[in-house]
Amino acid sequence: MPTIQVKSSAGSYAVTCAPGALARAGSLISRIGDSTGAFIVSSPRVWRNWGQPLTRVFGAAGRRAILFDDGESRKNLATVESIARGLIRSGADRHATIVAVGGGVVGDVAGFAAATYLRGVRLVQIPTTLVAQVDSAVGGKTGVNLPEGKNLVGAFYPPSLVIADPAFLHTLPHREFRSGLYEVVKYGVIADQKLFAFLEKHMDTVLRRDPEALDYIISRSIAIKAVVVSKDEREAGLRQILNFGHTLGHALEAATGYRVFLHGEAIAWGMIAAAMMAFSLNRLPLVDAFRIVRLVASVGPLPKIPAIPAAKLRSILAGDKKSRGGRVLWVFPRKIGKTEWGIEVPSRLVEATVRSLPEIMNEARNGAGFAGSRRRKS
Numbered sequence: 001m002p003t004i005q006v007k008s009s010a011g012s013y014a015v016t017c018a019p020g021a022l023a024r025a026g027s028l029i030s031r032i033g034d035s036t037g038a039f040i041v042s043s044p045r046v047w048r049n050w051g052q053p054l055t056r057v058f059g060a061a062g063r064r065a066i067l068f069d070d071g072e073s074r075k076n077l078a079t080v081e082s083i084a085r086g087l088i089r090s091g092a093d094r095h096a097t098i099v100a101v102g103g104g105v106v107g108d109v110a111g112f113a114a115a116t117y118l119r120g121v122r123l124v125q126i127p128t129t130l131v132a133q134v135d136s137a138v139g140g141k142t143g144v145n146l147p148e149g150k151n152l153v154g155a156f157y158p159p160s161l162v163i164a165d166p167a168f169l170h171t172l173p174h175r176e177f178r179s180g181l182y183e184v185v186k187y188g189v190i191a192d193q194k195l196f197a198f199l200e201k202h203m204d205t206v207l208r209r210d211p212e213a214l215d216y217i218i219s220r221s222i223a224i225k226a227v228v229v230s231k232d233e234r235e236a237g238l239r240q241i242l243n244f245g246h247t248l249g250h251a252l253e254a255a256t257g258y259r260v261f262l263h264g265e266a267i268a269w270g271m272i273a274a275a276m277m278a279f280s281l282n283r284l285p286l287v288d289a290f291r292i293v294r295l296v297a298s299v300g301p302l303p304k305i306p307a308i309p310a311a312k313l314r315s316i317l318a319g320d321k322k323s324r325g326g327r328v329l330w331v332f333p334r335k336i337g338k339t340e341w342g343i344e345v346p347s348r349l350v351e352a353t354v355r356s357l358p359e360i361m362n363e364a365r366n367g368a369g370f371a372g373s374r375r376r377k378s
Contacts, residue, residue: 004222007230008140008158015138015226017219019211021165022126025057029124032160035097037061038124039090041083041110042101043070046128049171054101061099064090070105072258075145077153083113097122097160103129103176104136104263108151111142115157123159128168130180131264134187134221137162139229139242145258149319150250156234164222166214178300179264181206182245185295186271187221190241191228193337195220196295203298240341243322244331245271248354251316255308265303268296273353276360277345278332280353288336290364297364304358310351317350 004015016028029038038061040054047054047067055062066086068079087096098121100110107125114123127137143154169177188196198216199206206213225242232239249270253261261269275292278284317328328350330343 002219004219004226006138006158006162006226008233009156010158013158013160013162015162015164015222017133017164017166017222019166019215021163022053022057022167025126025163028161028163029097029099032122032124034095035122036093036095037091038097038099039087039092040065040099040101041106041113042067043103043106045070046102046106050101050128050168058099065101066090068106068109070102072105072145072253072263075105075109075258077144079109080113080116080144083110084117087113087117092117092121094118094121097124099124099126100137101126101128103127103132107132107137108142108154109144111140111157111159112144112154115142115155120157123157125159125162127162127164129172130169130177130218131183132180133164133166133168133218134180135183135225135242137164138222138225139239140233145254147254149254149316150258152319158233164218166211166218169209169214176262177209178207179262181299182264182268182271182296184217184221185292185299186242186244186267187224188295189271189275189292189333189336190244190331190339191224191337192220195224196291196336200291200295200298203295207299237341240322241331241339243341244333244339245269245274247317247320247322247328247330248273248350250320251313252305252308254316255312256306260303260306268299268302269305269357272296272357272360273350274330274332276356277330277349277353278334280349281332281343281345283332283334283340283343285335288333291336292333293360293364297361302361305354308354310347313351313354314347 005012044067098114100107125137127133140156140158142157143151146152245267249266252266272293275289279289318326331341
């Protein structure tokens with residue numbers, strides 16, 4: 001069964017990525033050490049589709065699963081408290097293992113609960129969405145949102161094991177599947193020309209969820225993230241490239257109360273904006289900016305960006321966890337497969353780019369080649 005090793009301050013852990021991995025979850029978890037029991041944290045939505053298979057695998061742990069609404073608006077400290085109280089009532093002690101079964105919200109919230117419950121208990125991630133399998137379940141970031149912004153309270157807390165079974169994706173709604181694909185596009189932009197070219201050529205096949213295509217893009221994305229986070233676990237340098245598209249993306253989520261965009265959709269708009277700003281600042285060739293926007297557009301339609309007052313956008317961006325002393329620092333592609341970070345951008349360019357995003361997307365879909373891009377650059 002294919003595994004990818006990730007280095008962390010707590011020791012290396014394995015990401016097992018293969019069809020049928022769920023059926024072996026019990027034996028895989030038993031190999032990571034003694035435990036007084038597994039305590040599953042998931043959501044009603046996941047449990048409707050996967051409750052019976054999970055109960056067959058985990059037995060009593062499946063029957064006492066702690067479920068919470070996994071909407072982005074519930075990714076908060078109140079939910080963490082609710083999970084902690086559920087763990088107490090279930091008898092979880094310091095040698096318990098929390099098993100997070102779900103998408104990015106479940107993984108982030110359950111991971112933060114594991115990091116803080118009794119000052120830290122073992123964590124296993126079983127991601128059930130594409131975005132979780134290729135991104136959020138790997139790397140040890142956990143956290144919750146505040147009204148002022150996304151992921152502002154959290155901890156670096158690596159799991160002891162990640163089990164990524166592509167079979168979970170068969171029940172994933174198509175919009176959520178497409179949302180995860182934007183994170184795969186991100187990996188191609190920041191680190192892998194070959195992956196980017198594969199997506200350009202085979203997007204229709206990927207959107208059909210072809211097993212071989214999924215196996216390639218999932219394993220390649222995990223491998224890229226494993227390399228990055230193994231070199232820079234706590235985001236002191238290189239790991240910042242994983243935030244490509246996230247600076248504006250997180251701001252859009254916060255500005256709309258986490259009720260308009262799925263996470264990947266907001267990141268998609270953020271990637272388009274970052275690519276165009278990089279071009280405007282002579283940091284990215286126009287042909288690469290066009291390829292990035294066109295590939296994002298090929299994944300499918302995005303929710304429209306509602307009117308956001310410029311002052312509100314500036315305030316949210318300044319409060320982003322990646323900002324330094326109120327200075328907003330951006331991640332830009334230098335070319336497809338190469339990335340730079342820590343770039344300051346004039347606020348007027350940010351605001352002008354956000355206003356022009358619908359036009360940019362229309363040009364990409366219509367094959368116009370960014371007829372207005374020269375004007376925007378000037």
